[in-house]
Amino acid sequence: MIGCQQGCLHVFYCSNKCEQQHWDKFHQYECPFLDKIFALQDFGFNDEVINYARLVMRMLTHRLQEVLGMPYDVSMEDIWIGRSHFDKFAMEKKNEFETVAKILTEYILTRLIPHSIKDNHEFIDFVQSFLPDSIDVEKIEINDSDLWLTEMTHLCLPLDDAAMMEVTKCLLIKVYILICIEEINALFHITFALEGYSQPPQTYAMGMYPSAAFVNHSCSPNLARFPVQEDTDNFRVGDVVFFATRFLKKGEEVCYSYLEREYELYTKEQVDVDEIVKSQAKRKQRLKDEFFFDCDCARCFKESRGDLDTSYMALVKELKCTKSECKGWFIPSFEKHMRCEACRMSL
Numbered sequence: 001m002i003g004c005q006q007g008c009l010h011v012f013y014c015s016n017k018c019e020q021q022h023w024d025k026f027h028q029y030e031c032p033f034l035d036k037i038f039a040l041q042d043f044g045f046n047d048e049v050i051n052y053a054r055l056v057m058r059m060l061t062h063r064l065q066e067v068l069g070m071p072y073d074v075s076m077e078d079i080w081i082g083r084s085h086f087d088k089f090a091m092e093k094k095n096e097f098e099t100v101a102k103i104l105t106e107y108i109l110t111r112l113i114p115h116s117i118k119d120n121h122e123f124i125d126f127v128q129s130f131l132p133d134s135i136d137v138e139k140i141e142i143n144d145s146d147l148w149l150t151e152m153t154h155l156c157l158p159l160d161d162a163a164m165m166e167v168t169k170c171l172l173i174k175v176y177i178l179i180c181i182e183e184i185n186a187l188f189h190i191t192f193a194l195e196g197y198s199q200p201p202q203t204y205a206m207g208m209y210p211s212a213a214f215v216n217h218s219c220s221p222n223l224a225r226f227p228v229q230e231d232t233d234n235f236r237v238g239d240v241v242f243f244a245t246r247f248l249k250k251g252e253e254v255c256y257s258y259l260e261r262e263y264e265l266y267t268k269e270q271v272d273v274d275e276i277v278k279s280q281a282k283r284k285q286r287l288k289d290e291f292f293f294d295c296d297c298a299r300c301f302k303e304s305r306g307d308l309d310t311s312y313m314a315l316v317k318e319l320k321c322t323k324s325e326c327k328g329w330f331i332p333s334f335e336k337h338m339r340c341e342a343c344r345m346s347l
């Protein structure tokens with residue numbers, strides 16, 4: 001395993017070539033700042049906070065390439081149109097976002113401003129256009145930030161204090177909005193897409209996929225997804241492939257489940273009907289708490305009357321391996337339509 005050329009212990013690679021490529025594109029900017037992100041643990045924040053802070057940091061580094069006219073994969077404008085629900089998060093979350101936003105704003109101001117920027121005008125233009133404009137900036141209050149703003153102002157000389165404070169505060173709020181957008185729209189990659197449902201599922205990566213962010217949730221989804229593990233003619237590692245789980249009618253809305261981990265419920269050999277109906281309240285609560293909507297999909301409607309959604313039951317049954325004695329689950333693969341995670345039989 002190859003480590004970072006500066007000796008940080010936050011990234012590892014399979015080869016020197018990968019290390020150099022990643023250094024050139026991202027890590028030269030991010031390396032000195034990763035310690036600050038991990039120091040969030042000292043404030044009592046957990047791994048989830050570190051993970052989304054790293055993802056938003058990567059989005060910002062990626063944005064630098066776009067701003068400088070270098071090749072980039074995803075435009076910030078496409079991310080920016082995602083929903084933020086910035087006003088709906090609980091106060092504890094808002095405070096957490098504020099702390100992370102301060103660190104990431106410092107990241108932009110101290111690591112991403114190009115050395116070639118010579119004067120105040122260029123500096124202000126760069127900072128102002130680094131993230132797209134948003135009407136939400138007017139509506140967000142960041143508390144107790146004066147001390148922090150003064151510190152940032154001193155870090156970012158040569159601007160005079162008042163101008164710098166204004167431009168920094170605006171940037172801080174935009175970073176805060178970006179964090180909210182990430183929280184509502186990022187996709188988690190969970191091991192069951194690779195290893196099957198009978199293994200304990202673990203989140204191993206997360207990413208922003210702007211076109212996937214258009215897709216709504218359904219508790220009886222007609223789409224499922226898997227992450228691409230190897231480069232192919234049509235896909236690259238890190239892409240996400242969505243596939244239909246049943247025939248789609250013309251004009252039918254495609255939806256996937258935001259609660260992928262719900263499949264954990266079905267790791268028992270028998271699909272327990274009572275459990276499924278009982279799970280509705282939990283499901284609705286999670287959608288409300290994490291995504292701020294009341295789900296009224298067809299399945300929720302049926303289950304609220306104590307009935308089962310047969311299309312969902314059919315989907316769950318279809319995922320079970322058809323070989324007698326086998327307790328495995330089918331997972332999608334490129335080579336064949338479906339492959340059993342346990343006996344490896346392909347359909």
Ligand SMILES: C[S@@+](CC[C@H](N)C(=O)[O-])C[C@H]1O[C@@H](n2cnc3c(N)ncnc32)[C@H](O)[C@@H]1O
Pocket residue numbers: 082083085184185212213214215216217218291292293294295296297
């Ligand atoms: C990733 S976005 C999906 C795209 C979204 N419809 C939009 O207009 O940008 C997630 C947000 O969409 C809305 N949403 C998604 N699925 C929904 C559903 N089944 N019912 C109501 N709102 C939903 C919620 O506001 C949720 O926070």
